[in-house]
Amino acid sequence: MIRVSVLYPNNVGSTFDMDYYLGTHMPMLRKKMGAALKGMTVDQGISGGQPGTTASNRVIATLMFDSLEAFERAFGPLASEIQADIPRYTNIAPTVQISEVKM
Amino acid sequence: MIRVSVLYPNNVGSTFDMDYYLGTHMPMLRKKMGAALKGMTVDQGISGGQPGTTASNRVIATLMFDSLEAFERAFGPLASEIQADIPRYTNIAPTVQISEVKM
Numbered sequence: 510m511i512r513v514s515v516l517y518p519n520n521v522g523s524t525f526d527m528d529y530y531l532g533t534h535m536p537m538l539r540k541k542m543g544a545a546l547k548g549m550t551v552d553q554g555i556s557g558g559q560p561g562t563t564a565s566n567r568v569i570a571t572l573m574f575d576s577l578e579a580f581e582r583a584f585g586p587l588a589s590e591i592q593a594d595i596p597r598y599t600n601i602a603p604t605v606q607i608s609e610v611k612m
Numbered sequence: 613m614i615r616v617s618v619l620y621p622n623n624v625g626s627t628f629d630m631d632y633y634l635g636t637h638m639p640m641l642r643k644k645m646g647a648a649l650k651g652m653t654v655d656q657g658i659s660g661g662q663p664g665t666t667a668s669n670r671v672i673a674t675l676m677f678d679s680l681e682a683f684e685r686a687f688g689p690l691a692s693e694i695q696a697d698i699p700r701y702t703n704i705a706p707t708v709q710i711s712e713v714k715m
Contacts (some may be wrong), residue, residue, distance in 0.1 A: 551715035558708030603660030612654035
């Protein structure tokens with residue numbers, strides 16, 4: 510199983526429309542990726558490890574797939590459409606990471 | 613529901629003993645935090661968003677709790693013990709973030 514993490518760093522001056530993200534962007538991904546997508550999460554940063562500190566990332570989203578190949582098959586044809594939607598909810602350039610789920 | 617993300621950046625020269633982490637550190641957390649801990653994940657970075665690029669984080673772990681208060685009650689008394697265990701598996705100083713689970 511692999512997890513694709515999309516991290517939106519908490520830059521000064523950043524904007525993020527969580528309503529659009531939860532109501533339009535993520536449902537679009539879910540619909541278009543279909544059965545290849547095994548799970549998705551969206552977290553909104555509250556703080557760093559200590560109360561009152563700033564979260565490093567404003568938002569962290571994850572998508573799960575059975576394998577790297579399954580992700581590439583599902584994401585490849587949608588990549589430009591998904592990327593074109595990003596400016597509709599944020600001015601942050603996200604950092605993407607692909608990981609193997611170990612636990 | 614809140615999620616505590618622990619990100620181990622992929623620094624040059626970093627070390628990480630995944631066997632110890634999966635076999636000793638995380639089970640210790642699970643045992644000591646008991647029912648307050650609602651879920652845990654461990655991801656090992658493979659790449660950035662493009663194949664062949666470097667993952668920003670060598671490891672990303674998450675812990676879930678019902679609330680910020682539940683996390684603080686469970687983690688507070690264990691903080692020094694957990695932190696003292698980190699040098700046994702890595703030389704990376706992790707970045708911790710607390711988030712609200714939105715999806």
